[in-house]
Amino acid sequence: AAGVIQSPRHLIKEKRETATLKCYPIPRHDTVYWYQQGPGQDPQFLISFYEKMQSDKGSIPDRFSAQQFSDYHSELNMSSLELGDSALYFCASSLGRTERTGYTFGSGTRLTVV
Amino acid sequence: AQKVTQAQTEISVVEKEDVTLDCVYETRDTTYYLFWYKQPPSGELVFLIRRNSFDEQNEISGRYSWNFQKSTSSFNFTITASQVVDSAVYFCALSSQDNYGQNFVFGPGTRLSVLP
DSSP states (O other): OOOOEEEOSEEEEOTTOOEEEEEEOOTTOOEEEEEEEOTTSOOEEEEEEETTEEEEEOSOOTTEEEEEOTTSOEEEEEOSOOGGGOEEEEEEEESOTTTOOOOEEOOOEEEEEO | OOEEEOOOSEEEEETTOOEEEOOEEEOSOSSOEEEEEEEOTTOOOEEEEEEETTOOOOEEETTEEEEEEGGGTEEEEEESSOOGGGOEEEEEEEEEEETTEEEEEEOOOEEEEEEO
């Protein structure tokens, strides 16, 4: 069965650079969630989208932005990268925002800022 | 490769019943951590417990208890006297380190519905 695809798997950037992380949800899933997990920390919810509109907002820094496209894939754009942005970034998808019929997490993108 | 299996996709119980959520993991690492998270409809992941691979002691926290069995690679979660507010999706997760840093793998989740 198709899973949530995140790209790239690993990314190394320098301070003040920008990065774009991509998430391709399971086919027909219309809801996407982004999480950030720093070293030794729990995943922190950043933002979610339902039907291409922002749904919920968590602890996403102003330097980050995200959107969901017409094909339901989502991109997390990160600018002016800081060392503290080094983390695992997970994307999850589900069908329906309120139905919660099934969450699936991707394998994550490991971002290292040097 | 690391893998977390939660065979129960959905469970429904009536309030005050006990319920156990199963978690089976696969890893070749000798040092690893196991987690349980609760995910309410808001999307947040609420941390419930972390257990390292060298600590097989079972843990109880209020109505929650966890049974770590290394021999069967299982880390099951039991809610005693369930309540409607326990309704959520519960994720089991596995974490270890490799040469590139931390690996973190989520299970598929179990949706628990507690009916009044």
